[in-house]
Amino acid sequence: xxxxxxxxxxxxxxxxxxxxxxxxxxxxxxxxxxxxxxxxxxxxxxxxxxxxxxxxxxxxxxxxxxxxxxxxxxxxxxxxxxxxxxxxxxxxxxxxxxxxxxxxxxxxxxxxxxxxxxxxxxxxxxxxxxxxxxxxxxxxxxxxxxxxxxxxxxxxxxxxxxxxxxxxxxxxxxxxxxxxxxxxxxxxxxxxxxxxxxxxxxxxxxxxxxxxxxxxxxxxxxxxxxxxxxxxxxxxxxxxxxxxxxxxxxxxxxxxxxxxxxxxxxxxxxxxxxxxxxxxxxxxxxxxxxxxxxxxxxxxxxxxxxxxxxxxxxxxxxxxxxxxxxxxxxxxxxxxxxxxxxxxxxxxxxxxxxx
Amino acid sequence: xxxxxxxxxxxxxxxxxxxxxxxxxxxxxxxxxxxxxxxxxxxxxxxxxxxxxxxxxxxxxxxxxxxxxxxxxxxxxxxxxxxxxxxxxxxxxxxxxxxxxxxxxxxxxxxxxxxxxxxxxxxxxxxxxxxxxxxxxxxxxxxxxxxxxxxxxxxxxxxxxxxxxxxxxxxxxxxxxxxxxxxxxxxxxxxxxxxxxxxxxxxxxxxxxxxxxxxxxxxxxxxxxxxxxxxxxxxxxxxxxxxxxxxxxxxxxxxxxxxxxxxxxxxxxxxxxxxxxxxxxxxxxxxxxxxxxxxxxxxxxxxxxxxxxxxxxxxxxxxxxxxxxxxxxxxxxxxxxxxxxxxxxxxxxxxxxxxxxxxxxxxxxxxxxxxxxxxxxxxxxxxxxxxxxxxxxxxxxxxxxxxxxxxxxxxxxxxxxxxxxxxxxxxxxxxxxxxxxxxxxxxxxxxxxxxxxxxxxxxxxxxxxxxxxxxxxxxxxxxxxxxxxxxxxxxxxxxxxxxxxxxxxxxxxxxxxxxxxxxxxxxxxxxxxxxxxxxxxxxxxxxxxxxxxxxxxxxxxxxxxxxxxxxxxxxxx
Numbered sequence: 001x002x003x004x005x006x007x008x009x010x011x012x013x014x015x016x017x018x019x020x021x022x023x024x025x026x027x028x029x030x031x032x033x034x035x036x037x038x039x040x041x042x043x044x045x046x047x048x049x050x051x052x053x054x055x056x057x058x059x060x061x062x063x064x065x066x067x068x069x070x071x072x073x074x075x076x077x078x079x080x081x082x083x084x085x086x087x088x089x090x091x092x093x094x095x096x097x098x099x100x101x102x103x104x105x106x107x108x109x110x111x112x113x114x115x116x117x118x119x120x121x122x123x124x125x126x127x128x129x130x131x132x133x134x135x136x137x138x139x140x141x142x143x144x145x146x147x148x149x150x151x152x153x154x155x156x157x158x159x160x161x162x163x164x165x166x167x168x169x170x171x172x173x174x175x176x177x178x179x180x181x182x183x184x185x186x187x188x189x190x191x192x193x194x195x196x197x198x199x200x201x202x203x204x205x206x207x208x209x210x211x212x213x214x215x216x217x218x219x220x221x222x223x224x225x226x227x228x229x230x231x232x233x234x235x236x237x238x239x240x241x242x243x244x245x246x247x248x249x250x251x252x253x254x255x256x257x258x259x260x261x262x263x264x265x266x267x268x269x270x271x272x273x274x275x276x277x278x279x280x281x282x283x284x285x286x287x288x289x290x291x292x293x294x295x296x297x298x299x300x301x302x303x304x305x306x307x308x309x310x311x312x313x314x315x316x317x318x319x320x321x322x323x324x325x326x327x328x329x330x331x332x333x334x335x336x337x338x339x340x341x342x343x344x345x346x347x348x349x350x351x352x353x354x355x
Numbered sequence: 356x357x358x359x360x361x362x363x364x365x366x367x368x369x370x371x372x373x374x375x376x377x378x379x380x381x382x383x384x385x386x387x388x389x390x391x392x393x394x395x396x397x398x399x400x401x402x403x404x405x406x407x408x409x410x411x412x413x414x415x416x417x418x419x420x421x422x423x424x425x426x427x428x429x430x431x432x433x434x435x436x437x438x439x440x441x442x443x444x445x446x447x448x449x450x451x452x453x454x455x456x457x458x459x460x461x462x463x464x465x466x467x468x469x470x471x472x473x474x475x476x477x478x479x480x481x482x483x484x485x486x487x488x489x490x491x492x493x494x495x496x497x498x499x500x501x502x503x504x505x506x507x508x509x510x511x512x513x514x515x516x517x518x519x520x521x522x523x524x525x526x527x528x529x530x531x532x533x534x535x536x537x538x539x540x541x542x543x544x545x546x547x548x549x550x551x552x553x554x555x556x557x558x559x560x561x562x563x564x565x566x567x568x569x570x571x572x573x574x575x576x577x578x579x580x581x582x583x584x585x586x587x588x589x590x591x592x593x594x595x596x597x598x599x600x601x602x603x604x605x606x607x608x609x610x611x612x613x614x615x616x617x618x619x620x621x622x623x624x625x626x627x628x629x630x631x632x633x634x635x636x637x638x639x640x641x642x643x644x645x646x647x648x649x650x651x652x653x654x655x656x657x658x659x660x661x662x663x664x665x666x667x668x669x670x671x672x673x674x675x676x677x678x679x680x681x682x683x684x685x686x687x688x689x690x691x692x693x694x695x696x697x698x699x700x701x702x703x704x705x706x707x708x709x710x711x712x713x714x715x716x717x718x719x720x721x722x723x724x725x726x727x728x729x730x731x732x733x734x735x736x737x738x739x740x741x742x743x744x745x746x747x748x749x750x751x752x753x754x755x756x757x758x759x760x761x762x763x764x765x766x767x768x769x770x771x772x773x774x775x776x777x778x779x780x781x782x783x784x785x786x787x788x789x790x791x792x793x794x795x796x797x798x799x800x801x802x803x804x805x806x807x808x809x810x811x812x813x814x815x816x817x818x819x820x821x822x823x824x825x826x827x828x829x830x831x832x833x834x835x836x837x838x839x840x841x842x843x844x845x846x847x848x849x850x851x852x853x854x855x856x857x858x859x860x861x862x863x864x865x866x867x868x869x870x871x872x873x874x875x876x877x878x879x880x881x882x883x884x885x886x887x888x889x890x891x892x893x894x895x896x897x898x899x900x901x902x903x904x905x906x907x908x909x910x911x912x913x914x915x916x917x918x919x920x921x922x923x924x925x926x927x928x
Contacts, residue, residue: 050830076829083830089823093845152723154831335867 003028004049004158008058009068011044019215020046023060026207031184031191033201037237042194043162045211049192050083052078062158082151084159086167088143090135096122096146097131098250103154121153124183141172147179152187159184161193165200177203198238202226210234210270228266230354235278242281242325243353245274253296254352258321260299262345267352276353283349284327286315287342288335291321297345301325303337317341363621379754382745386763389803393778396769397627400781413621418436423605427513427625429594430584430601436519437526437582444523444675445530447570451668454537454564455659463672464535467528468678472907474864474881475525476588478898480888481683482521483592484897486512488571490696491684515598518562522589524679526582530575537571538564556659570640577637580894581630585771587867588881592888602626603773610780610871620781628632631769686824691897717895723878724902729880730794731861734801737849737860738809741802746814747839752820761814768807772867775803780871792874800868805858812857816850856914 002025011019019041026032034042047053050062051073060068067074082103090099097118104114122128125145135143144164151159164180165173181204184191195201202210202222209219210233218225218234229235232243246256248269254262254277262277269275285291291298301319313334315327326341335341404410417423452464453459470478485492488508497509511517541564549559587603594601600608602622609619661668691694691709698704713720742764748754749761767775779800784791790799820843828838866881873882880899887896 050826052826052829075834076826077832077834079830080832081830083827086826087823087824089821089827091824091827091842091846102828102833106832106837150827150831160830269882 002026003063004192006045006049006058006063007061009045009047009048009060010055010057011041014344017214019048019055021216021311022216024209024216025188025220026192029073029188030206031181031193031204032207032209033193033195033205034211035195035198035237036217038196039213041214042196042211046160046162046192046194047132049158050081056330059117079158080156081158081160081318082154082156084147084151084162084164085164086146090143090146090150090165091306092135095132095134096138096327099135099146100150100153103150107154117153121149124186124307125149125152133302140168141176144168144172144176145179148183148291152183155187156189159191161187161191163195164193165195165197173200180204185284198329208238209267210235210237213315228351229278229351230268232276232278232353233355235351239280240326241278242284242324242327244277244279244323246277248275248352252347252352256321256323257321258299258323260319260321260349261296263296263349264350264352265346267350268354269352270354278351278353279345281314282312282328283346284325285343285344286317286327286329286333286335288333290342293346297347299343300340301343303335303339303341306335306337308334315341317343319343364787375748375754377565378744378749379760380482382711382741382748382760383756385741386745386760386806389799390763390766390770390805392782393775393803394627396781397620397623397774397778400617403617405617413617414624416618417621417625421639422600423622426600426602426605429599430590430603432830433519433522433590433601434580434584436516437523437583438576440519440523441527441530441579442572442576444779445575446528446534446568448527448672448675449531449534449538449568451536451661451672451694453814455661455668457661457665457668457672459669465531466581466676466680467531468911469908470525471476471528471532472860472904472911473525473680473683474588474866474903475522475582475586475823476592476881476885477687477903478525478679478683478865479589480523480884480893480896480900481686482512482517482524483888484686484690484696484893485682486517492689492778493700495697507819514592515594515597515599518590518593518597519583521593522583522586523579524683525589527679529578529582530572533571533575533578534568537568541567574637574641577633577640581633581637584633585626585772585773585867587870589884591870591885603771606773606777607870610777616781619777623771623777627769627774630771630774634769687897687900690893693894693900696893701730713895713898719883720880720899722876723880723883726794726797726877727880730797730801731859731862733798734862735855737798737802738805738858739813739855740811742806742854743847743851746810746817747843750814750817761810764810765807767803770803770805772865772869773871775800776868776871779803779868791872792876794877796872797869797877797879800872800899801862801865804865804868805861808861809854809858812854813847813850816847816854820846821885853914856910863903863906 004026006022007022009019009022010017022045034045034061036042044053048055048068051068054073055070057070059066062079066072067079072279091102094102095274100118100121102112104117109117118131119128120129125148127142127145127149130138130142135146135161138146144167147164161180165176168176177200184204193201193204205222207219208222208225210217210225212233218230220228225234226238231237235241236243244256244260244262246254246260246262248271249261250254252264252269254264254269254275256262256277264277299319301317303315304318304324305316307314308331311331313329313331315329315335317325317327319325327343356876376547401413402409402411419853446461448467452460457463483491488494488511489505491508491510491512492507493510497503498505498507529557545567546559546563549563554562557897574854585603587607590601591604591607594604604628606619606622606626609615609622689700692706693704694706694708745760748757752758770778779796780791782788783796783799790796824846825838828842829835833841864881866885869879869882870885873879878886880903884896884899884903886897
């Protein structure tokens with residue numbers, strides 16, 4: 001059974017629905033990523049779950065209790081949740097120890113128990129040596145870990161993370177991704193993680209929820225989202241792709257402008273308007289001469305730009321009909337700009353998108 | 356079941372009672388009364404006759420009465436003169452202090468702050484002591500040096516030019532501070548970019564640096580103009596003996612017997628409108644895009660070496676400081692400690708008579724000091740408390756309509772002291788309230804006058820505290836009040852104390868509104884100083900003035916020692 005459940009959750013600011021009738025069920029102990037561009041409503045959703053704002057419509061249930069509904073919401077302090085903020089929100093007037101102990105003191109635990117639990121979590125987050133420092137005396141990565149420790153030490157039922165890694169530099173960010181996943185596997189609380197970084201979502205999440213303009217575009221496992229996107233937005237947002245548009249001509253074929261016919265191995269077609277076909281950059285085969293085997297899924301184009309990137313070459317090819325296609329080829333396939341090449345789109349990698 | 360256990364572990368939830376609604380309402384009512392009531396009565400009176408029927412006569416009189424028109428003209432002329440002089444003096448000084456290797460730069464900044472703290476009316480009196488045509492110290496020296504008879508004099512402070520000078524001495528810090536801060540912030544990159552493109556030193560200064568600080572100059576000058584326009588003390592001290600009125604003294608004279616309250620109300624309206632206009636102008640100038648320096652990190656400001664010009668620069672800065680701070684303070688000190696103003700400096704003329712007179716003989720001073728202290732404490736505490744709650748409600752937007760409170764709390768900035776004095780007199784000196792002659796009406800005046808400063812300080816302090824700090828406390832189990840108390844309050848403490856001190860100093864030196872609202876029983880130190888000036892008792896004034904300055908400087912010093920910049924408490928990024 002779902003532990004955290006959003007039922008028709010809606011939040012409006014003026015006439016704009018920032019979160020628009022969202023339905024989502026999160027199982028106990030799972031890590032769910034809300035992923036989307038800025039302004040898509042993911043942070044608002046998280047703050048609704050935390051109880052900092054109340055919904056205009058719909059409700060939130062946690063463990064069978066209704067915690068949020070219009071006019072009847074529990075305050076954040078009564079939800080037994082923890083949150084990690086984008087700014088870390090470490091209290092500058094308290095030491096690392098005091099910061100971490102704060103939630104335990106509110107729970108009126110004994111001095112000894114507070115000390116043991118804080119020391120345990122500080123050890124787990126490699127902060128033991130810094131216990132008496134003030135946040136202003138720590139590096140960004142250390143501050144991030146204090147913020148993690150402070151959130152975890154109270155053993156919350158639900159852990160919320162609001163873009164926790166966006167203030168870290170690239171190396172540290174990668175390290176912390178795995179750290180967050182490791183701590184999640186160790187403690188197994190239900191986690192909602194908001195990010196705009198797809199790599200972050202891929203590494204940490206059990207389930208990715210892609211949001212756009214206040215609604216859920218698609219929810220599923222990382223493989224699901226990457227390999228079987230259901231909309232143009234998801235296909236483009238996760239991993240990057242080429243989108244080619246054309247008319248569904250029956251069977252599983254789509255006819256694009258300029259004579260290219262694409263047979264699609266999967267997806268849904270659209271009859272009333274152009275169907276979009278997504279083909280990822282590295283799934284396109286680039287040939288210097290026309291390959292013999294096929295007459296569909298193949299087109300001739302002109303190389304516009306070719307970049308050597310060490311492990312592969314990145315091509316930009318213009319095809320008849322005016323589209324630009326990005327493709328990745330092995331280093332030994334080197335065609336200079338201006339020359340003709342043949343592009344083969346294997347049907348198993350062509351996915352039709354109805355939305 | 357682990358699930359049940361962990362729910363039981365959640366902090367006990369106490370019964371919540373949301374206070375923000377009632378607090379919001381009562382603050383709204385309070386601020387509305389403070390701000391809107393005096394303005395309302397001001398408008399009503401300006402459009403009525405003595406008998407109480409509607410009329411436009413008051414405004415007709417404003418335009419047709421020659422003396423009235425002249426007072427407006429002179430006030431505007433004086434204000435523009437002050438603005439120009441302040442800008443002319445302050446800009447080169449700010450540049451020298453911020454951007455050159457001028458010796459004693461910190462000392463200069465400190466002394467400019469000192470002239471900030473000096474109440475302008477005290478400065479005017481000090482300049483009376485220095486440059487009154489008959490008894491002024493400079494004129495005495497001049498006659499003594501050249502052996503001239505007593506009808507000859509070098510300087511006359513009782514003139515239009517003298518008035519402009521005496522006011523500019525204590526308003527130029529507005530321009531100085533804004534320009535110096537702007538120069539501190541203009542990164543050297545912008546100037547380096549000009550030099551690398553071939554701009555010579557002077558070209559860079561003229562084409563890049565100067566235009567960048569131009570808005571600060573203009574904005575600062577507008578503040579100086581506004582200060583001069585709405586000032587009562589200095590014109591009353593210097594213009595009245597010179598035989599002319601500016602608008603503020605004219606309004607005050609309309610309160611003298613026989614009182615013409617309706618005309619005073621009508622005369623206040625243009626002054627109010629001018630103030631609003633000037634403030635709009637200032638906001639427009641400072642708010643324009645492109646003048647805020649873009650981009651992240653930039654080097655420290657480029658320092659120009661003065662070389663052989665150094666001593667010229669030093670003497671320029673020193674002479675300004677002598678005129679604004681050193682000479683006036685020395686004059687006050689000398690007058691306080693000698694028998695008469697023109698007595699020579701010698702052991703024979705040394706006396707503590709004035710101190711004795713002020714503290715033990717003159718009955719009014721002790722009452723005035725007591726009143727001033729009480730009002731200072733009450734105003735500082737009241738303003739800080741109200742501003743604290745208002746800025747919390749506004750910055751955290753916890754109540755719908757909270758921004759309106761912020762507007763109300765800021766609004767009095769556009770009401771000149773004397774105009775507020777008129778409005779409050781009309782509102783509360785009637786048989787219904789009968790507050791005239793009590794300290795209450797003064798308290799109301801000071802609360803209103805100081806509210807904007809208090810609110811602006813505290814709301815910027817609140818803005819500096821990320822709301823997530825409080826939210827982090829909430830999600831870990833603290834109620835709203837608990838999070839406020841344990842997290843926000845300690846972080847705000849230094850700002851609160853600084854605000855309190857700031858308001859306290861502002862209160863103990865107020866004269867413009869006080870002069871209309873005070874009576875024999877509710878005298879304040881500032882009013883006593885003004886009264887003593889009328890009777891020519893400069894020795895006693897100097898004693899009181901020095902006392903006022905000592906208290907002010909002590910409070911400023913204490914406020915500046917607060918560990919606001921403590922690195923330990925500075926959160927990163």
